[in-house]
Amino acid sequence: MIPPTLIDAITYSSLLGIMTFGLSFVRRTTGVWNIAHAGLVTIGAYVIFTCTSFFGGNPYIYLPLAFIFSAVIAVLEYMLIIETLRKRGASTTIMLISTLAFDLVMLSIINIYADYLQNTFSLPSKNFLLRKLDFMFLNMPGIFWTSLLLLITFLTALYYVLNYTKIGTALRACVSNPTLASISGINVMHTNLFSWLISGGLAGVAGGLLPLWIQGKPVLGDSLIAVMFCVSIVGGVEEIYGTVLGGFLVGFTQILGTSALSMVFGPSVILYKSLIPMVILALALLYAPYGIAKINWRKILTIIKFGGEPKRKI
Amino acid sequence: MNLQLGYAGIPNFGLVLAVTGGAYTVGWLPVRLCMWIFNIDSQLGADILKNNAIIVSQINSHIQAQPLIGLAVFILTLIVAVAIGGVLGFISAYPAIRLRSDYLAITLLALGEILSIIGQSYDPLVGGVIGVLVPDTWSWLGGNRFTVISLVLVIAALGILFILELIARSPISRTFRAMRDNEVAAMAMGKDITKYRMEALVIGSMICSLGGALYAFYVCYVGPAAYGRLEWTFLPWLMVILGGMGNNFGVMLGTFIFIALQKLIVFYKHAFAFLPFDVVWLEYLLLGSIMIAILIFRPSGLIKEKPSQTIPKTKLEEIVGESSKKYS
Amino acid sequence: MLDVSNLNAGYGKFHVLFDINLKCNRSEIVSVIGPNGSGKTTLLNSIFGLADIFSGSITFDGIRINGMLPHQISKIGISYLPQMNNVFSDLSVEENLKMAGYILNVKELRDTMDEVLSLFPVLEPFLSRKAGTLSGGERQMLAIAMALMKKPRLIMLDEPLAGLAPLVCRKVVEKIVELRDKLSIGVILVEQNAKKALEISDRTYLIVSGRSVFSGKPDELLQCEELIELYLGLKGKM
Numbered sequence: 001m002i003p004p005t006l007i008d009a010i011t012y013s014s015l016l017g018i019m020t021f022g023l024s025f026v027r028r029t030t031g032v033w034n035i036a037h038a039g040l041v042t043i044g045a046y047v048i049f050t051c052t053s054f055f056g057g058n059p060y061i062y063l064p065l066a067f068i069f070s071a072v073i074a075v076l077e078y079m080l081i082i083e084t085l086r087k088r089g090a091s092t093t094i095m096l097i098s099t100l101a102f103d104l105v106m107l108s109i110i111n112i113y114a115d116y117l118q119n120t121f122s123l124p125s126k127n128f129l130l131r132k133l134d135f136m137f138l139n140m141p142g143i144f145w146t147s148l149l150l151l152i153t154f155l156t157a158l159y160y161v162l163n164y165t166k167i168g169t170a171l172r173a174c175v176s177n178p179t180l181a182s183i184s185g186i187n188v189m190h191t192n193l194f195s196w197l198i199s200g201g202l203a204g205v206a207g208g209l210l211p212l213w214i215q216g217k218p219v220l221g222d223s224l225i226a227v228m229f230c231v232s233i234v235g236g237v238e239e240i241y242g243t244v245l246g247g248f249l250v251g252f253t254q255i256l257g258t259s260a261l262s263m264v265f266g267p268s269v270i271l272y273k274s275l276i277p278m279v280i281l282a283l284a285l286l287y288a289p290y291g292i293a294k295i296n297w298r299k300i301l302t303i304i305k306f307g308g309e310p311k312r313k314i
Numbered sequence: 315m316n317l318q319l320g321y322a323g324i325p326n327f328g329l330v331l332a333v334t335g336g337a338y339t340v341g342w343l344p345v346r347l348c349m350w351i352f353n354i355d356s357q358l359g360a361d362i363l364k365n366n367a368i369i370v371s372q373i374n375s376h377i378q379a380q381p382l383i384g385l386a387v388f389i390l391t392l393i394v395a396v397a398i399g400g401v402l403g404f405i406s407a408y409p410a411i412r413l414r415s416d417y418l419a420i421t422l423l424a425l426g427e428i429l430s431i432i433g434q435s436y437d438p439l440v441g442g443v444i445g446v447l448v449p450d451t452w453s454w455l456g457g458n459r460f461t462v463i464s465l466v467l468v469i470a471a472l473g474i475l476f477i478l479e480l481i482a483r484s485p486i487s488r489t490f491r492a493m494r495d496n497e498v499a500a501m502a503m504g505k506d507i508t509k510y511r512m513e514a515l516v517i518g519s520m521i522c523s524l525g526g527a528l529y530a531f532y533v534c535y536v537g538p539a540a541y542g543r544l545e546w547t548f549l550p551w552l553m554v555i556l557g558g559m560g561n562n563f564g565v566m567l568g569t570f571i572f573i574a575l576q577k578l579i580v581f582y583k584h585a586f587a588f589l590p591f592d593v594v595w596l597e598y599l600l601l602g603s604i605m606i607a608i609l610i611f612r613p614s615g616l617i618k619e620k621p622s623q624t625i626p627k628t629k630l631e632e633i634v635g636e637s638s639k640k641y642s
Numbered sequence: 643m644l645d646v647s648n649l650n651a652g653y654g655k656f657h658v659l660f661d662i663n664l665k666c667n668r669s670e671i672v673s674v675i676g677p678n679g680s681g682k683t684t685l686l687n688s689i690f691g692l693a694d695i696f697s698g699s700i701t702f703d704g705i706r707i708n709g710m711l712p713h714q715i716s717k718i719g720i721s722y723l724p725q726m727n728n729v730f731s732d733l734s735v736e737e738n739l740k741m742a743g744y745i746l747n748v749k750e751l752r753d754t755m756d757e758v759l760s761l762f763p764v765l766e767p768f769l770s771r772k773a774g775t776l777s778g779g780e781r782q783m784l785a786i787a788m789a790l791m792k793k794p795r796l797i798m799l800d801e802p803l804a805g806l807a808p809l810v811c812r813k814v815v816e817k818i819v820e821l822r823d824k825l826s827i828g829v830i831l832v833e834q835n836a837k838k839a840l841e842i843s844d845r846t847y848l849i850v851s852g853r854s855v856f857s858g859k860p861d862e863l864l865q866c867e868e869l870i871e872l873y874l875g876l877k878g879k880m
Contacts, residue, residue, distance in 0.1 A: 033419075033420050081610070090609070096419055097555070097609060098605070101602045101603075101609070103602075104605075105598075108598040108602060109595075111595040225427065226423070226424040227424075229424040233420070274428050277424075277428060
């Protein structure tokens, strides 16, 4: 039987991975840290909430809808704001601030919507938990299975698309050398759009899954954005699978670390839970600023094995 | 009423310095630090959290009797606040200081958020979600408290403005600007980018903590919810961008305009009571959109940054005249 | 074929080129030479939509192309080989060629790739290797091969000989001449190595500080001692 802490850790890490992937992805392809990614996550949660409240049924069936909603909004954000700013030669920091503003706009709209639901339909839209709608399989909550499965499916699909399809290779080309890609006939704006679409959609799906596990509220995404940045930086933006690695590293350390610390130092659970990503982030920045995926493992192994780097023969 | 403008301007100056320093990033973290700074100091007065209210009123009556103690606590706390602000700024930026500016921004944002969560959950620090009441060091003023404290704030703001203008005209500011425009060139000229970045950040943090501490004294309350990312990162940025990044007067202008707008909105709030949601979100929606519009259409703000004046134009012409004679 | 007339171009507020005129037809090599920073790369960038055109016109077979986006221009028969970063280092050689032939359909792609590989047999053993691991000369060959994937009628090469060993230089030069002779492609060649460029060009343009100082046959230029000394740094008769 798998201990509940481990289940927690795996679920959390998988969700983190799916949720944060988009953040790293758009950073890698368009160079923008999208703070509004938080809003995209929250939107997914509210799509699921609305659907289950009005149409009932299994929350999982509405996930594609969550994907679409968030994907569309992400694309809108890209076209209306990011591209416009880029054409005017804005710096990445200005674009960062604009995503902050857009996140605020989304937060406001979500709050307005939640207020509306609450006042008009008496729904607990400001604070809801959908765990009771989840199924159990082999004595473990459905969310555990779905998040893990989703992550694995996604990674496999991603690998296939990136290496065996034209658009996937074009995406890699754009990341590698956008000017040359343009010269070769690839419409870089289309590939960027595609990356934003996928990122938004994934955020929506992750956001849709979250309320099955933790409280859903208007600041859901915003409360997690800090951890998402940690995951992204720790995992490394350069390698495309780094974020997932980062998700597991941070997720596991947070959950297992928290339970370990509370056993030793007493129950300040939330304190530990919040401190841990900070510590990991600081460590990562000091020792592996490009993320764990970029660490030269071969070099480290050689040093450990042979007690030093091999010297060249002249 | 409009004297609140003073206090609001203070943390923004911290941002301005940071912006001219090319460390656009300062805004993220220190504004949250302000709260931290202050709450730590408030512990000087209030020992037990649960009895916070009682203790505070007791302290207040003490201060009413002995105004000098009030003043002393005020000034001492401010000094501590500034110091802690600087230290926290240094610590939080240290791991990330060598990164590109937007990586740095994100890191500081993340750290700030996490600090906020810690504040909300770890009671001994600021009383968790509920917050702490702060001793009113000006309670000896009785009825005139409001006016006097507003005046103090305005004077403080003007004082800081003055100091910052001095800095802005100094060589340090030119280095900051060079760093912001083209890091590589600045490095080639022998400037240690990391050191200057850190300087800009630390000074900015200190000013921000000062602002936060002053604000806390003004409202006599510190609580994590009131010092969130929304009010203290986004709004100051809005004011700075609106008025014009990179120059102090722009920031003042931006702050004034913003506060004026806010007053207007509050005034007309009751007109919107019929809407089935909290009007404050409409306000934020508007603000967010305005910010985006500004960034797209006039990113330099209302008052543009002037190039630094080093020597007067006439002297420049002299020098050019001489050298061209030499070469022709 | 390609007609550039009265071109004024630059980047943003930065005015680089002043009233430039240039023509290039099929089966001819036109070289553009001049000192560093004179705007040679800007000229190529302008033709390909990567710089800002302030005034003037660029037409290709009668079609006006100033104002078109790079990926649109790549479809009408012009290929561009930039000076730096001219291959996708993270992709394999085969993927590089595939991307170069992005606009072709599956069958066309396969046929063209076979054709191009027959012209550059040196690339054959490297097909699955990452382009970034190739040597300078091999990378340049790959870049030219990539430029050929679109079956262009005009190829623009920006300093293809930079940083290459003399032997490799010779091979690349041979290939460029092959392009003109065997494939009847028009070539615009921007080169620092003026000597080599003049040897193989049919016509040449000398650009200094964004202005055209000379245009005509290489022999004529070589007889103009003053220009050679001043701008090309070559003393004495060649």
